[in-house]
Amino acid sequence: GDSVTQMEGPVTLSEEAFLTINCTYTATGYPSLFWYVQYPGEGLQLLLKATKADDKGSNKGFEATYRKETTSFHLEKGSVQVSDSAVYFCALSDRGAGGTSYGKLTFGQGTILTVHP
């Protein structure tokens, strides 16, 4: 079945440091890939997404590129801020050979990011 593996956390950085959170996936079909962020006490919200190979998703200074050859979707940000402290989830929605997945998401375990001033 489909699966998503994220780098082990938690990750602790100083403000303005470079961030990378690794994400690799296994899928049988043609997945769309997502990064969701969960701020303390809140639900998840979409950070960025990519729907096909070589697409780059970007939002709020975060970027991730859909790499089919390495089955990866690593999240990066050049300069993190204290306000970026949150839990980050990599997820996929596998369309399968038939072309639909009904949007069901398979999540990684999440990576806790803490940014200190």
Next chain:
Amino acid sequence: NAGVTQTPKFRILKIGQSMTLQCTQDMNHNYMYWYRQDPGMGLKLIYYSVGAGITDKGEVPNGYNVSRSTTEDFPLRLELAAPSQTSVYFCASSQDREWTQYFGPGTRLLVL
């Protein structure tokens, strides 16, 4: 737009009790989902619905039931609460073909 709303925010149940977690969305989305989030784990899909009257099981459906009588509402029912159902429950919805899911704020459930 309120988006996706969930009630209650927090609940304590005794083993064997039942309850319904409510979920409502005002975006006219056809697709709705229930996930549970256990500590240190990602979210796991419990049930989903592709439209009013149509529901299907996800990865971890045992101990739960759902119904979808309207586009807006997708309640999750726990019939006989067990300690293993202690978790945070999230409801989400999405639009056809876009597949971006919009999440509610969650319901924290403690079964003692």
